[in-house]
Amino acid sequence: MKIPTPRAGAARRTAARNKPAKRKVPVRSTRTAAPAASSSSPGVRRTRKPAAKATAAARVLVVVTTVGTEQQALDIAHYLVANRLAACVNILPGVRSVFRWKGRVNDDGEFLLLVKTVERRLEAVKAAMRELNVYELPEILGFPASFADAAFARWVDESSSGAPDPLDADEF
Numbered sequence: 001m002k003i004p005t006p007r008a009g010a011a012r013r014t015a016a017r018n019k020p021a022k023r024k025v026p027v028r029s030t031r032t033a034a035p036a037a038s039s040s041s042p043g044v045r046r047t048r049k050p051a052a053k054a055t056a057a058a059r060v061l062v063v064v065t066t067v068g069t070e071q072q073a074l075d076i077a078h079y080l081v082a083n084r085l086a087a088c089v090n091i092l093p094g095v096r097s098v099f100r101w102k103g104r105v106n107d108d109g110e111f112l113l114l115v116k117t118v119e120r121r122l123e124a125v126k127a128a129m130r131e132l133n134v135y136e137l138p139e140i141l142g143f144p145a146s147f148a149d150a151a152f153a154r155w156v157d158e159s160s161s162g163a164p165d166p167l168d169a170d171e172f
Contacts, residue, residue, distance in 0.1 A: 060145040060153045061122060063115040065129050065138055066097060073111040076132045085121050085128060087159030090114040116145070141165045 063086075067073050070093065077089035092112040099106055117125050122142055129140050145153070 019107065059119045060156050061117055061119055061146045062143045062145050063117060063122070063125055063129075064141045064143070065113050065115070065133065066110040066135075067113065067133055067137070067138075067148065068108070068110060070111055072132070072134060073113055076113060076129060077115075079128055079132060080115060080117075080125060082161075083128075084159065084161050084163060085125050086115045086117040087156040088116045109129050116160075118157050119144075121160050121162055 004158070009102075065076070066074065073091045077091060079087055080086040091115070092114070095110045095112040097106075097108055097110050099108075115125060126140050131136055148156070
């Protein structure tokens with residue numbers, strides 16, 4: 001059986017289609033910008049954003065806790081999100097913790113929860129974690145999400161209102 005070979009013109013057209021298109025790249029100026037005037041220069045005024053205009057990103061927190069079972073992790077996550085105390089909870093399985101407790105060194109497998117919430121909900125989140133975690137002394141750590149994306153921070157803020165949303169039909 002004879003295998004047909006492509007015509008020479010077809011091969012050139014195929015090769016041309018596979019080449020990346022050339023883009024025109026704007027030419028950058030070789031001149032450097034003048035140095036910014038310092039605040040000590042006479043007649044130069046520096047403007048600052050007013051403190052009242054702080055973004056929601058400044059209020060976003062990541063709260064961390066650990067639990068011993070996946071079911072505990074799910075219970076805490078669902079409770080916090082359903083009650084609008086947190087916008088999102090990530091559950092990371094396979095965490096191994098080595099710690100000293102009551103005079104002994106322990107080595108246990110755990111689940112790590114990363115809770116995205118806002119500062120005004122922190123005490124309610126901590127109270128829920130203490131109530132729902134079976135550990136005698138649950139790990140509860142809160143960190144500011146200083147560099148959160150502004151749109152994400154707004155979503156966290158809106159989703160952590162603490163009040164049920166009537167549009168949420170699938171609450172847990």
